[in-house]
């Protein structure tokens with residue numbers, strides 16, 4: 001492109017020149033113009049280089065020829081020592097060039113290329129001595145490569161040289177077969193270039209030395225590589241060099257990592273009692289949990305010398321208890337159930353509340369309509385999952401879900417996702433006879449009735465008289481009309497009614513699966529609680545099986561469920577029933593959840609137990625739950641009547657002893673449940689997954705204790721009201737605690753303080769409390785009567801009253817009412833004169 005420069009004389013300027021085509025560009029003469037012939041004269045040094053290059057090319061061509069024509073001769077010539085002579089000959093005649101081939105055959109390391117694979121120099125010294133022999137040759141080669149380098153920088157020259165030699169090369173190649181020529185040419189170039197590349201290789205080695213001065217191991221390899229490099233093109237050499245460097249870097253990085261791993265600080269497991277000396281923060285504990293987890297993950301690698309696995313596990317258990325506020329018993333159980341990684345996930349998930357879910361009451365509305373109505377009220381919701389067509393998950397709401405018009409109209413039930421699973425597994429049919437053995441507060445029972453479309457008969461039973469009220473209330477609200485509600489001890493139900501198509505046993509349990517809802521489970525459960533539940537559950541399950549008719553046309557199924565994750569309350573119970581009755585496990589018809597255990601520690605269960613399912617908060621985002629479905633295939637009992645009676649007796653004894661056993665729960669409850677007393681459990685919120693029986697007992701005890709305290713405060717005060725009141729009151733020892741008690745009361749219920757004071761004045765002293773014999777029998781009887789009345793009064797625990805009915809608000813008022821009633825009751829009995837006497 002562009003115009004050609006013209007170096008002739010300037011054109012004369014004249015008229016009309018602007019209209020003419022613009023002339024070629026003009027340069028100052030000879031500034032950028034090509035050199036004339038006289039200017040092409042080479043300097044002395046350049047001429048030398050050109051001569052050298054010519055000479056080299058001739059040598060290369062001769063070598064090429066020699067290779068192809070005298071291949072066998074090579075070996076001989078390699079051994080030849082007459083290099084200088086041969087070199088001279090090669091310079092003198094092209095025909096004699098083949099004889100010169102040995103010049104390049106012996107490489108700088110002193111052995112032939114053919115042997116280089118197995119020969120290696122032992123030391124650099126040896127290498128140097130061998131090098132000396134080829135010094136002369138090397139000098140030449142160095143000179144050549146230097147020339148080449150200079151020529152590279154002198155582009156024009158090189159181009160010219162190549163042009164000059166191309167013809168010759170082509171000629172020599174034409175002599176041979178084309179393919180051979182190509183292959184041969186390349187091979188030979190690689191063979192012959194040893195001298196040429198010497199300088200490059202040296203410089204390369206220098207570089208490497210600079211970077212890896214102390215890398216002696218690599219030295220030999222490098223030397224070997226040098227030989228190869230001699231045969232390579234510059235770009236190949238550069239590539240190889242780069243690769244070599246990368247390999248070295250990778251090797252170094254690996255070594256460094258290995259060193260850092262080896263030198264990594266070994267986690268120090270604290271000695272027993274070491275923690276007592278220092279103050280541990282929660283972060284420290286958390287870090288230690290992480291460290292121990294890491295050690296246990298690769299015990300062989302990270303363990304501290306002389307420490308056993310059990311020591312680490314013990315420390316981990318302690319730390320987990322501390323961090324997540326569990327007692328050691330429950331933490332040990334969980335550590336047995338879950339793998340370490342799963343355990344962490346489970347514990348973490350249990351710290352977080354599960355999503356709030358509701359179940360559409362299909363007797364009154366459709367899920368779509370309900371969702372629309374609630375969305376209009378500012379509820380953000382979604383269908384719960386594909387597995388249910390009635391569940392909705394609530395993300396957030398601007399209105400309380402237990403007080404919406406839809407709730408009050410019975411369009412939905414607030415119910416945990418896991419609570420829907422047992423009914424899905426039970427799959428009740430229309431017009432069947434179904435028994436819900438432990439029904440209160442009626443979450444699953446109402447679900448059953450809805451699935452049955454209010455047809456057939458649902459028997460909803462619960463042993464707890466108070467809780468059964470919640471069942472009635474919920475059934476009314478939800479429009480259930482096919483239910484018979486009973487309040488019986490379900491263990492005796494086989495003598496009440498049998499022949500059911502299906503039975504649901506949502507058994508009382510320890511509630512270890514619902515710690516996110518009730519964190520007290522973490523610290524209150526003990527071995528005895530588990531044992532107690534296990535015994536009751538076994539008895540209830542055998543009864544449930546006995547109540548089912550194996551010949552039912554549509555059913556013959558029993559579903560067993562708990563909100564516990566302990567195998568003792570789940571797989572153990574089912575395994576027991578499989579042995580004692582003609583039942584088999586069948587699939588639940590739920591396609592998620594973990595399979596039930598077929599073995600747990602040293603225990604082995606029936607293989608079909610994998611058909612039962614476990615649901616976990618960390619895997620299913622629902623409360624820990626267990627569901628098993630049994631099919632009764634025969635109404636006969638596979639054990640003899642004696643065995644059956646023996647089993648019954650054994651279970652009864654176990655249950656009785658469990659009840660007599662003092663509660664070892666961490667709250668130091670002193671009271672025990674009377675064996676003959678019905679296992680009255682305290683209320684739960686409607687729709688909330690059920691609390692365990694044991695837990696309910698615990699709550700009951702707490703509540704009763706609180707109430708007893710309250711009553712005692714009211715009725716103990718009259719202790720001071722004896723005739724010796726004035727004497728006693730003067731005694732500082734006797735007075736002090738009483739004053740304290742009064743203060744406590746006034747703090748707790750200021751409104752009733754006056755009445756209490758007046759009661760105190762009138763009441764006779766509690767002789768037993770004072771260590772004296774009671775003066776009259778009537779007084780304790782009266783007290784007992786009132787206490788019993790109180791204990792029979794509806795429980796005031798928040799959980800007892802269905803949250804969704806908004807009753808908890810009344811709790812305080814009820815207490816006040818009760819105190820008022822008591823006050824009035826005692827007031828009416830006050831003799832006036834005593835009051836006046838006291839005033840004086």
Ligand SMILES: C[S@@+](CC[C@H](N)C(=O)[O-])C[C@H]1O[C@@H](n2cnc3c(N)ncnc32)[C@H](O)[C@@H]1O
Pocket residue numbers: 419437438439440441442443444445461462463464467488489490491506507508509679681687689690691692693
């Ligand atoms: C897990 S809850 C049932 C929850 C219920 N299925 C629901 O979905 O709302 C266990 C129930 O078993 C009851 N229960 C405990 N022992 C019982 C017994 N021997 N007979 C009948 N019911 C009993 C408790 O009162 C408690 O309400």
